[in-house]
Amino acid sequence: MSLERVPGLVSIVITVYNKLPFLKDCLTSLLNQTYPNWEVILIDDASTDGSYEYMMNWLNENEPNLREGKGIYTLRLPRNAGYAGAITAGMYLAKGEFIAIQDADDWSHPERFARQVRYLNNHPHIDLLGTNYEVFEDGSPELLKPVHWLKYGDQIGKVYEKGGHCICHGTAMFRGTVFDRIGGHTRRIEGAEDYEFIAKVIKPGARNVDNLREVLYYYRKHPKQRSRDYFGKPKKEQDYDA
Structure with a gap:
């Protein structure tokens, strides 16, 4: 039986591994979204720095601010599964018509999800949509x-x-049916799971992905970025004005 996805719902998947210093900014940016219909799926990948405990406390403290219709779900993995395993677990739990990715050390513009959903509704041939961002x-x-x-x-x-x-x-938001069709991230290219997933979405000869030119995401540079472990200087840092 195929999954019945919830029309209009954005499932925001966030993987967390030892991101305690950055979680407040990330989660607050979601509370500030103008788009009303979303759920957040927080996957804690066996953090050891108190990230999971912080998330639970944050949810308790902000419960009055979670407007009607919001859902925030947490899953603590019993062992570290790595980025591909953690984010794919979150995508399996997503019920939305749309699935959005959010990194735990960054934050989103208040209009991010509203503008991405609007674009995807107006462009049914687009399966995955990113946005411009600043560092x-x-x-x-x-x-x-x-x-x-x-x-x-x-x-x-x-x-x-x-x-x-x-x-x-x-910055990516994609249709839930894309995940239903091709699955999530794999470990085939360790450290470049994000690249492989997007490349897998793109249909040969078809224009089914795009970027919004508006800046709707803010990317934090810090010494503990996962991408530094593999590439030293992440691709996302290579081409910005110094």
Whole structure:
């Protein structure tokens, strides 16, 4: 029996592994969303820094602020499954017509989900939609820097055909039916699970992915970023104005 997805619902999947210092900013940005119909799925990947305990306390403290219709669900994995395992577990729990990715150390513009849903509703051929974003150093959120590596429209498929990358994974929203059809992230390319997932979504010869040109996401640079473990300097940091 196929999954009956909830029309209009955005399922926001957040994986958390030792992100305690950043969780307040991330979660508050979700409370501030203008889009009214969402659920958050928090997957704690066996954190050891108190992240899970913080999330539970935050939920208790903010319960009055969670407007009617919101759902926030937490799952604590019994052992560290890695990013691909954790985010795919969250996607399995997602009930929404749309699934959005949010990194635990970043935050989203209040209009992010409203504008992505509007675009996807108006462009039924688009399966996955990213957004423009800005970068800031941890501790200096007021010093935002633009990026210049994203592509738009027909250029996106051409970049991925050549093995390139031009959608910021943390900004992605995609139709739940995409996950139903192709599944989630895999461990085949460790450290580049985000690239592989987006490349897997793109249909050969079809323009079914896009980026919004509006800045709707804010990416935090800090020494404990997972991408630094694999690439030293994350792709998302390479092409912004210094």
